Amino acid sequence: MSLSFDTVEVGDTLPPLALPPLTRTTLALFAGASGDHNPIHVDIDFARAAGMPDVFAHGMLSMAWLGRLLTNWAPQRNLREFNVRFSAMTQVGERIVCTGHVAGKLERDGERLIRVDVQTANEAGEVKLSGDALIALP
Amino acid sequence: MIDRSLVGRTFAPYSADVEAGRLRLFAKAVGETRPEYVDEDAARAAGHPALPAPPTFAVCASLDVPDPFAWLRDLGVDLASVLHAAQGFRYFAPIYAGDRLTFAAWIENAFHKKGGALMFIVRDTDVTNRQGVRVAQLRSTIVVRRG
Numbered sequence: 632m633s634l635s636f637d638t639v640e641v642g643d644t645l646p647p648l649a650l651p652p653l654t655r656t657t658l659a660l661f662a663g664a665s666g667d668h669n670p671i672h673v674d675i676d677f678a679r680a681a682g683m684p685d686v687f688a689h690g691m692l693s694m695a696w697l698g699r700l701l702t703n704w705a706p707q708r709n710l711r712e713f714n715v716r717f718s719a720m721t722q723v724g725e726r727i728v729c730t731g732h733v734a735g736k737l738e739r740d741g742e743r744l745i746r747v748d749v750q751t752a753n754e755a756g757e758v759k760l761s762g763d764a765l766i767a768l769p
Numbered sequence: 770m771i772d773r774s775l776v777g778r779t780f781a782p783y784s785a786d787v788e789a790g791r792l793r794l795f796a797k798a799v800g801e802t803r804p805e806y807v808d809e810d811a812a813r814a815a816g817h818p819a820l821p822a823p824p825t826f827a828v829c830a831s832l833d834v835p836d837p838f839a840w841l842r843d844l845g846v847d848l849a850s851v852l853h854a855a856q857g858f859r860y861f862a863p864i865y866a867g868d869r870l871t872f873a874a875w876i877e878n879a880f881h882k883k884g885g886a887l888m889f890i891v892r893d894t895d896v897t898n899r900q901g902v903r904v905a906q907l908r909s910t911i912v913v914r915r916g
Binding site: 650651657660661663664665666667669671681690691692694695696698699701702707708710711712713714715716717 | 791794795797798799800801821823824825828829830831832833837848849852853854855856857858859860863908
């Protein structure tokens with residue numbers, strides 16, 4: 632079923648995206664894939680010297696997961712804006728769930744847009760990233 | 770020194786290629802398995818001219834320079850004191866494998882919070898493709914902890 636502006640309602644939820652427990656392998660792959668080679672995400676010796684208990688995930692890895700959440704729901708070509716705030720670190724071993732819901736419907740420059748609020752959180756419900764996206768719908 | 774005088778400072782534009790292999794590695798790293806993001810034939814069948822770059826990939830391409838954080842060091846910032854506070858994207862046109870992107874960045878805002886203990890730098894980047902089409906605008910908010 633394809634989405635349309637008229638049938639989408641505020642409060643509608645997106646199908647959640649549940650990730651497997653975060654591994655160091657994923658952090659290594661993402662360091663290479665993302666071009667963010669900051670050792671704090673992959674080198675535990677460096678992280679400890681910087682006062683951290685362990686390496687932790689790149690914020691942009693979590694944002695990429697939220698990108699999957701959004702494009703699972705609506706085609707990427709409909710995405711107009713995507714914004715997040717990074718509020719807590721995502722740690723190795725955590726099971727992150729990405730969720731979203733329709734928070735508003737608006738019209739801008741003659742285009743009908745849905746505002747979707749999104750977040751990532753761990754199993755305890757601690758929010759790691761929160762943000763929103765604007766998606767054009769016919 | 771980070772203060773209001775930074776606002777409006779511009780950085781020399783630079784370019785980076787969007788490579789299909791890199792897009793596949795990115796897909797693997799983020800757990801993206803849908804065929805249109807990893808297989809050229811599937812991408813074409815879905816109406817794309819080549820593999821599409823996922824929504825956040827432009828930031829990755831923007832890091833494809835020998836020293837992507839040199840601009841912070843040039844401001845006298847210790848990278849160990851820096852956190853990524855927020856990230857935004859505005860999308861104008863798709864980005865595909867084979868594109869060559871040009872990044873033109875400037876400081877959009879700079880301000881203090883908590884009596885100067887936290888300094889925020891908002892850096893915007895216009896992203897254009899080989900045809901000169903603006904495909905996206907990036908907004909990175911960096912927080913520097915002082916002390």
